Structures are given as structure tokens and as C-alpha cells.
Amino acid sequence: MTEQKTVASLSEAFPSTTWSEFRGDTRAVISRGDLFAALKHLRDACGFDLLVDVTCVDYLNYRDAEDRFGLVYLLANAETNERITVRTFVNEPNLTVASAVPLWAGADWLEREVFDMFGIVFEGHPDLRRILLPDEFTAHPLRKDYPLQGRGERHNFPVLYRAEG
Amino acid sequence: MATVEAKTVEQLAKAEARDYLWTLNFGPQHPATHTTLRLVLLLDGERVVDAIPDIGYLHSGFEKIGEHLTYNQYVTVTDRMNYISPLANNIAWHGAVEKLLGLELTPRCKYVRTILAELARISDHLLCNGAVGLDTGAFTYFLYAFYQREVLYDIFETLCGARFTNSYTRVGGAMHDMTPLVVDKIRAFVRNFPKTLDDMDRLLNRNRIFIDRTKGVGVLTKAEAIARSATGPIARASGVARDLRKDEPYLAYKDFDFQVCCSPVGDSFARYLVRMAEMRESLKIVEQAIENLPTGPINVSIDERTALPNKQQVYTTIEGTISHFELMMANRGFTAPFEESYGAIESPNGELGFYVAGDGTDVAYRARCRPPSYIHFALFPHLIRGHTLSDIVAVLGSLNIIAAELDR
Numbered sequence: 001m002t003e004q005k006t007v008a009s010l011s012e013a014f015p016s017t018t019w020s021e022f023r024g025d026t027r028a029v030i031s032r033g034d035l036f037a038a039l040k041h042l043r044d045a046c047g048f049d050l051l052v053d054v055t056c057v058d059y060l061n062y063r064d065a066e067d068r069f070g071l072v073y074l075l076a077n078a079e080t081n082e083r084i085t086v087r088t089f090v091n092e093p094n095l096t097v098a099s100a101v102p103l104w105a106g107a108d109w110l111e112r113e114v115f116d117m118f119g120i121v122f123e124g125h126p127d128l129r130r131i132l133l134p135d136e137f138t139a140h141p142l143r144k145d146y147p148l149q150g151r152g153e154r155h156n157f158p159v160l161y162r163a164e165g
Numbered sequence: 166m167a168t169v170e171a172k173t174v175e176q177l178a179k180a181e182a183r184d185y186l187w188t189l190n191f192g193p194q195h196p197a198t199h200t201t202l203r204l205v206l207l208l209d210g211e212r213v214v215d216a217i218p219d220i221g222y223l224h225s226g227f228e229k230i231g232e233h234l235t236y237n238q239y240v241t242v243t244d245r246m247n248y249i250s251p252l253a254n255n256i257a258w259h260g261a262v263e264k265l266l267g268l269e270l271t272p273r274c275k276y277v278r279t280i281l282a283e284l285a286r287i288s289d290h291l292l293c294n295g296a297v298g299l300d301t302g303a304f305t306y307f308l309y310a311f312y313q314r315e316v317l318y319d320i321f322e323t324l325c326g327a328r329f330t331n332s333y334t335r336v337g338g339a340m341h342d343m344t345p346l347v348v349d350k351i352r353a354f355v356r357n358f359p360k361t362l363d364d365m366d367r368l369l370n371r372n373r374i375f376i377d378r379t380k381g382v383g384v385l386t387k388a389e390a391i392a393r394s395a396t397g398p399i400a401r402a403s404g405v406a407r408d409l410r411k412d413e414p415y416l417a418y419k420d421f422d423f424q425v426c427c428s429p430v431g432d433s434f435a436r437y438l439v440r441m442a443e444m445r446e447s448l449k450i451v452e453q454a455i456e457n458l459p460t461g462p463i464n465v466s467i468d469e470r471t472a473l474p475n476k477q478q479v480y481t482t483i484e485g486t487i488s489h490f491e492l493m494m495a496n497r498g499f500t501a502p503f504e505e506s507y508g509a510i511e512s513p514n515g516e517l518g519f520y521v522a523g524d525g526t527d528v529a530y531r532a533r534c535r536p537p538s539y540i541h542f543a544l545f546p547h548l549i550r551g552h553t554l555s556d557i558v559a560v561l562g563s564l565n566i567i568a569a570e571l572d573r
Contacts, residue, residue, distance in 0.1 A: 023264050023506050049391050050407075053507075053535040057522050062530065063503055072520060074507055074535075078391050078405055081412035085507065106394030109543040117228075132221040132572055141229055148233055 003082055006046045013041050027085040035088045036098035039073060043103055048075040048084060051100065054110035056118045060144040067091050069118060073100070090120060099125040117142035186214060191557065193222045199296060200568030202542070204557070211553045216546040223572035231532025235498060236262045236336050239532065244330040246534065247570040249292050250285035252321070253512040255334040260415060261508030261519035262529075265501055268337050268469060272459040275417040277343050280351065280454045281324075281333065282416070282510065283447040287358070288317045289513030289565070290398075290440040290447075297437060297562035298369060301378040306368045313361050320350045336499070337472035338464030348455060355452045362444060370438070379433040383548040383560035386431055393547070394540050397515025399564060402439040403431035409511035416510075421453045433563040471499045498527035505531070514538060514565055538570040 010028060011017050014037070018029045030038045042048040052074040059065035067089035076083045090097060099122035100107040111122045112131040119140035122128055130137060137153060139146055192203040201222045207215040227246065231239050236259075243254040256278050263270065270278075295310030318328040324347045325333045325340060333339055369375050385395065390403040400407060408425040410418040426442035428435040464472035467488045478485030491497045501523030509518030515537030524530035541564045548560050 022504050023267060025506050051394050052396075052509075052516065053518065053520065053533070055520055055533040055535075057505065057531045057533075062524060072505075072533075074518075074520070078407050081407065081409075104394065105389075105392050106540060106543065109539065110394075113539075130221075132224040134221070141226065146229075148229060 006042075006082065006084060009046055010038065010041065013045075014038050025083070025085055027087060029087050029089070032088050032090060032097055035071075035086075036100070036103075038086065039075075039100055039103055042075055042084065042086070047077045047079070048082070050076045050078045051104040051106050051110070052076050052083075054100070054107060054114055056114045056120060056142075058118065058142065058144045069095070069120060071097060071114070071120065095119060096121045096123050098123050099128075101125055116140070119143070185209065189554075199562075200566070200571075202566060202568045202571060204545075206554070206557075208554065211555075213549050213552055213554060213557070216549050216557075218542060218545060220542065220568075221572055223568050225573070227573040228532055228534065231529055231534075233528065235527045236501070236529065237527075239529070240334060241330065241332045243534075244332055245569055246536065246573060247289075247512070247514060247517075247538065247567045248329065249565075249567055250289040250513045251329070251331050252281045252333060253285040253289070253510065253517065255331060256282050256285075256416075257508070257510045257512060257517045258519055259334040259336055260510055261506070261521050262336055262501075264508035265504065265506045265521045265523050266336070266471065266499075267502075268465055268471060270337070270416075271462055271465060272417070273342075273461045274338050274463045274465075276454050276458050277339060277463065278334065279417045279421075280343075280451050280458075282512075283450045283454075284317055284320065284351070284354075286447045286513040287444050287451075288314055290444050291317075293513075293562070293565040294365075294437055294440050297379070297433070297559065298375070300558035300562050301375055303369055303372065303375060306365060309361055309365050309368065313358060316354055316357075320347060320354060323347050323350055335464070335472055337469055338462075342463045343458075348458065351451065351455050355448060355455065358448060359445075362441070362448075366441065370441075376434060378556075379437060379559050379563070382433045382552060382556045383563065384430070384432045385544065385548060387429075389547070390431070393544050395515070395544060396540070397511065397513070397537055398426075398439045398443060399436060399515065399541055399544075401425065401427045402435040404429040409509060409516060417454065418450075420457075421450045423447075423450050433559045436563040500525055501527065501529075507535075509535065512537060514567070514570075515541065534573060536570045536573060538565070538567045539573075542566050542571055 014034050016031055020027050055072045057070045059068060059070060069090040071088050073086040099111055111125055114120050115128055116130045116133055117140055186207050186209055189206040189208055191206055193201045203219040205217040206213055227242050230242055240255050240258055243258040244251040246254050291310040291314050295307040298306035321331055322328045325331050385403045387404040390400045390405050404427060406425055406427050411425055423446045426439050428439050467474045467484055473492055474485040474488050479489045503525055505522040507518055507520045509516050517537055518535040520533035521529050522531040549557060
């Protein structure tokens with residue numbers, strides 16, 4: 001649950017914020033340019049000191065979707081357990097957003113995973129590399145245009161034999 | 166706070182021109198990593214200068230599979246995430262799905278799930294603490310812990326036929342009800358387990374070797390724990406009094422009397438003690454729940470059109486027959502709203518949540534798992550810097566990294 005105070009505070013600082021509510025989750029949609037400032041505002045002025053998760057949804061072919069990618073930041077207050085979901089939309093060709101690592105050290109691996117799986121580039125991230133997939137991998141497999149069976153990467157990996165190793 | 170870490174071992178070695186440092190490859194196959202994870206260690210003698218985790222060896226695309234299996238089928242995949250406490254994953258997954266669908270469970274189902282979540286917590290903590298004991302030389306302690314895990318596996322087998330990959334929950338209920346035999350076995354466990362816990366306490370809590378190996382090792386301060394998104398016993402051992410069972414009581418937790426176990430110290434020994442204390446609290450919850458287990462159906466009513474009706478309803482009522490038929494037909498099933506929600510539980514390892522996006526069908530559009538192991542393993546290089554090589558097992562063990570959940 002998010003308190004009215006937080007809603008009012010964020011709306012005042014970023015008037016373009018739109019709000020929605022679903023099953024007790026309060027969700028704010030922030031424009032991409034304001035994302036870092038809004039997260040900083042939430043951390044410093046509203047007490048959301050815990051970054052619970054960073055994830056992304058690919059809205060390709062989703063009903064009524066206007067944007068391609070929706071980034072999701074789940075924040076919580078470690079003292080009161082007040083929660084808020086912050087979303088921002090990103091479209092091709094410019095898949096760049098500001099990194100949250102300067103605010104939360106815990107964002108490091110979470111953002112690397114989003115980069116790995118969706119190809120969203122986090123500007124200002126100290127070490128933006130693939131994390132779960134091998135470095136040679138070229139696709140971003142959690143995008144909706146990537147098939148479940150893959151594109152044959154598995155068969156094209158170089159085979160290492162013991163003698164060469 | 167965030168420090169810029171060297172990207173590769175070569176860069177670090179080159180930049181600093183410290184050619185007396187040597188690198189050691191720890192894992193991916195190593196008895197002390199327990200699962201498949203790899204660390205590249207930069208050592209100055211026996212001291213760890215830096216540790217660079219290299220993960221992804223077990224990556225199997227669970228989140229991609231989640232976009233192709235129905236809400237009920239995907240529960241089998243959640244079993245394979247944190248396979249030390251699969252029931253907690255089942256409950257987390259279906260808890261998140263039921264939140265998306267707006268389903269209210271029956272009182273009996275809430276109690277049954279609460280009991281199973283707590284038994285899963287005990288099972289997880291037994292393994293974690295047992296393995297820390299094993300890695301630091303206390304083999305007997307490990308056997309005490311594992312004997313009780315066998316008892317728990319027997320309970321799970323009686324409950325659902327599977328010892329390891331339970332897949333017990335379903336949307337709106339469970340695969341079937343808890344039988345009186347399971348209740349008896351859980352009662353027997355509640356009676357017998359405290360004796361083992363006392364033995365375990367006596368074996369290790371004042372053991373000189375164990376204390377020397379774990380006390381002051383891998384200290385995580387409260388501010389760091391919050392900044393680095395730590396949750397669960399690891400955050401609580403650093404003084405963060407955050408427990409979703411108290412803070413946002415899901416299932417039936419608000420009915421029970423239990424305490425949140427914390428420690429202000431934040432080292433490996435504190436994490437061990439917090440887990441020991443949590444097992445006693447979990448046992449208290451199980452005892453209260455099993456003695457007050459409500460009667461009534463385990464699944465939501467057939468009007469909700471999500472859980473399968475029972476056989477009596479199928480054979481004797483037209484609504485039951487139709488409902489069963491509809492749910493079983495391919496391309497029928499139930500519908501989810503075009504919405505997204507995040508549902509989390511306090512899993513044994515920390516906050517385990519699923520961010521589920523629905524798209525009208527009974528297959529998730531996006532099934533994001535917030536894996537506590539992944540977030541806790543990111544802490545590891547920070548915790549181990551400056552410690553010795555032998556401290557790695559004490560720190561790694563106390564973080565309880567399960568690679569299947571780490572890589573998904």
C-alpha cells in the first residue's frame with residue numbers, strides 16, 4: 001500500500017506522473033527523462049530505501065499497448081513496508097535509461113539482467129555486461145519476438161575438446 | 166555505496182600492476198559451492214583481494230518458459246528454482262497468480278499453505294545451517310540436520326506423493342486436501358523436532374572451532390543490507406526488522422503468535438543464529454496452525470471457475486461437470502485480467518515475489534521471479550574482500566545460495 005502523502009509528494013515534484021491502482025498495488029508511470037530524479041525523490045524524500053526489484057515487460061502485440069518496453073521498479077520502505085511500483089516506458093530505437101546504481105548498490109545485478117534479457121541500456125551503470133547468458137550471445141531472449149526454441153545458438157557454439165583445452 | 170569494480174581479472178591485475186597476486190578458479194564444480202556457481206578469486210597469499218562471480222551455468226530460461234505454460238503448469242518449474250524449499254516457491258507463485266486474479270482462498274487452504282510454508286522454512290534452514298556446519302568441519306551436526314530433513318520429506322511424500330518436487334498448489338487451492346495421516350505426521354514432527362534443535366544448539370552454538378570460523382566473518386551492516394536489497398534472514402541478521410509475515414500478513418499469519426528473529430551483528434555467526442531461532446518460531450506457527458486447522462473445502466468454490474471441482478460435484482451436479490470440462494479443455498481454462506501485479510511471500514531465503522502480467526488467457530504474459538539467491542549472491546564479493554580463502558565457505562554457506570534459483 002502507498003500512502004496518500006507519497007502520492008501527493010511525487011505528483012507535486014513530477015506533475016506528469018500518472019497513477020493507477022490494482023489489487024492494492026499503487027503504480028506510478030514516470031516519463032523516461034524524469035526516472036532517475038523521481039527514484040531519487042522517492043528514496044530521499046519519501047523514505048523508500050529498499051529497491052525490491054527491477055524488471056521489464058515487452059508489450060509487443062499486447063492489447064492496447066502503445067509502447068514497446070515497460071520498465072518496472074518495485075520500491076519498499078524497510079521500516080514501514082510501504083510499497084510503490086514505478087514504471088516507465090521505453091521505445092526503440094532509443095533504449096536508454098538512467099541507471100539506478102548510484103542510488104542503490106543492489107540495482108547492479110538487477111539492471112544487468114534486464115540488459116541481458118531485453119537489451120535495455122542503463123546509462124551510468126558501472127559494469128553493464130551480460131550476466132546469465134554467455135558474452136557471445138547476440139539476442140535478448142525475453143523479448144517477445146525471440147522464439148521459445150531459440151535461434152539455433154546452442155548448435156553453433158564452438159565445441160571444445162579435451163586435447164585443445 | 167556503489168563502487169566501480171574492475172570488470173575482469175586481467176584489467177584489475179594490469180591496472181594495479183600487482184603481479185604477486187594470483188587468480189584461483191573456484192567452481193563451477195566444487196564441493197563447497199554445493200551447486201553450480203563459479204568465482205574467480207584474486208588472492209594475495211591466502212587473502213582474498215577480490216572475488217568476481219561468474220554465473221549463468223544453470224540458466225534454463227524459466228521466465229521464458231513461464232510465458233508458455235499455463236498458471237497451473239508453471240508450478241512444476243517453480244519447484245526447480247529453490248529446490249531446497251519447493252513448497253515455498255509453489256505458494257509464492259500461486260499466491261502471486263491469485264493476487265492477479267483477485268481470488269480469496271478458503272480458510273482451510275490458507276492454514277494448509279501456512280503450515281507447508283513453515284515446514285519448507287525449517288527444511289531450508291536445516292540444510293543451510295547443516296551445510297555451514299559441514300563446510301566448517303562439523304560433520305555430525307550436518308547428519309542431525311539431515312535426519313530431520315528426511316522426516317520432512319516423508320511428510321511431503323505423504324502429502325502429495327513427491328518428496329522433492331512437490332508441485333502441490335493449484336490456482337485457488339491445492340492438488341488435494343491434507344489427509345489425517347499427514348496431520349498426524351506433522352504432529353509427531355512438532356513433538357520430536359525440538360529435541361533435535363536442542364541437540365543442534367548444544368553441538369555448535371558454543372563450539373570454539375565453529376565460532377572462530379564464523380564470528381566477525383562476512384559482516385554486513387544494516388545500511389548496506391538495505392542499499393543492496395537484502396531480505397530475509399540475511400537482512401534480519403543485520404538488524405533490518407523486516408518480515409513480510411508480520412509486515413503484510415498474507416495467508417493466515419495474522420492468526421498466529423510468533424516473533425521476528427533479528428540480530429544487530431550481521432556476521433556469518435549471526436545469520437546462523439537467526440536461522441536457528443527462526444526454526445523454533447516456525448515450529449510455533451506449525452503447532453498453532455495444525456491444532457486449529459479449519460474444516461471445509463480446500464479449493465475455492467466452482468463459481469470462481471479456476472480450481473477443479475471435486476469428484477462428487479463432477480458426478481452429481483451439472484455445474485460441476487461443465488466446470489470440470491471447461492477447465493480441462495484445451496484453449497478454455499480460466500481468464501486473467503489485462504493487468505500486472507506483484508505478489509511476494511517471505512520465503513526461507515528472503516522475499517520471493519513474482520511479477521505477473523496477465524493477457525486474458527490462462528498463460529502469463531510475463532512471469533518475473535524476484536529471486537532472493539540472485540540478489541544475495543551479488544553481496545558476496547563485498548562480504549569476502551579482505552577475508553581468507555577458508556572464509557569463503559563460511560560466508561557462501563551462510564548466504565544460502567541456491568544456483569538453480571540464482572540462474573533460473
